[in-house]
Amino acid sequence: MLPADRFETDKWQVMDADVRFKGRRIEHGGTLPISDLSTHVILEDGDLRLQPVRFGLANGSIAGSVHLQGDKKPLQGEANLQARRLKLKALMPNVEMMQKTLGEMNGDVQLRGSGNSVAALLGNSNGNLKLLMNDGLISRNLMEILGLNVGNYLIGQIFGDEEVRVNCAAANIDVTNGVARPQIFAFDTENALINVTGTASFASEQLDLTIDPESKGFRVITLRSPLYVRGTFKSPQAGGEGRAADCPRRGSGGAGNPGDAGRRAAGADLPGGGR
Numbered sequence: 001m002l003p004a005d006r007f008e009t010d011k012w013q014v015m016d017a018d019v020r021f022k023g024r025r026i027e028h029g030g031t032l033p034i035s036d037l038s039t040h041v042i043l044e045d046g047d048l049r050l051q052p053v054r055f056g057l058a059n060g061s062i063a064g065s066v067h068l069q070g071d072k073k074p075l076q077g078e079a080n081l082q083a084r085r086l087k088l089k090a091l092m093p094n095v096e097m098m099q100k101t102l103g104e105m106n107g108d109v110q111l112r113g114s115g116n117s118v119a120a121l122l123g124n125s126n127g128n129l130k131l132l133m134n135d136g137l138i139s140r141n142l143m144e145i146l147g148l149n150v151g152n153y154l155i156g157q158i159f160g161d162e163e164v165r166v167n168c169a170a171a172n173i174d175v176t177n178g179v180a181r182p183q184i185f186a187f188d189t190e191n192a193l194i195n196v197t198g199t200a201s202f203a204s205e206q207l208d209l210t211i212d213p214e215s216k217g218f219r220v221i222t223l224r225s226p227l228y229v230r231g232t233f234k235s236p237q238a239g240g241e242g243r244a245a246d247c248p249r250r251g252s253g254g255a256g257n258p259g260d261a262g263r264r265a266a267g268a269d270l271p272g273g274g275r
Contacts, residue, residue, distance in 0.1 A: 003119060004119045004120075006117050013046045017041060019041045032093075046070040052065055059087040063082050074115050080109070082107070087104055107129070107131045111128075125202065126176055128174055129175065130172050133170075136166035138159075154211060166189050168187075170186055179201050196210070212226045
């Protein structure tokens with residue numbers, strides 16, 4: 001599923017280049033349009049740098065640098081990117097329910113690896129991923145629109161058919177030798193706190209995740225047992241852990257508002273991290 005097309009690094013040795021490029025608007029098929037692209041491309045002896053690269057996306061911005069050392073065998077790659085203030089409704093412009101939210105998404109990507117394709121680079125990569133989202137919405141209908149059958153199942157098992165407001169989602173994920181493992185991956189919704197643990201391997205493209213919903217106060221959610229997501233990136237499988245469902249309980253220590261703690265764990269330096 002991850003792109004396995006090989007970089008033709010031998011051709012990078014043929015010429016050197018030093019190019020500064022700006023583009024006001026770039027559209028490609030059905031993807032989100034890119035605005036205000038600005039980058040400095042340097043190719044020297046097979047060593048390729050985009051430093052810096054900046055562009056607008058979903059009424060927010062992406063900025064950072066990409067370094068591909070094509071003169072090394074295998075290729076050595078490093079990416080440092082920051083996403084700021086991406087608007088949820090602009091990320092999903094054709095989803096009616098998302099037009100009701102004023103939520104934003106922020107994130108950081110710091111990864112380095114070796115290999116002659118994107119799949120190979122990610123398969124042994126090391127680094128960290130951070131994500132912070134506020135004021136979102138989820139529902140089975142949204143998962144269906146996005147074509148996420150597993151998401152449809154999980155949302156249905158936890159919340160039923162209702163539309164649920166997400167106060168905050170926070171993730172701080174370490175990547176070691178191509179295996180992503182969250183320090184924290186949590187969703188604070190209006191009636192439940194959902195924690196995600198486990199691993200995702202970029203090398204084998206295998207998932208082994210546990211989703212544990214915790215009800216808030218007297219509010220009743222559809223399922224109180226942990227769920228799992230296993231299988232491959234291409235064909236994930238979801239189900240229950242087999243633990244008997246228990247009754248909602250009031251004042252559970254894990255069911256409080258995780259907003260502040262989640263934001264700190266996911267990276268308080270992100271814009272909006274102190275909200």
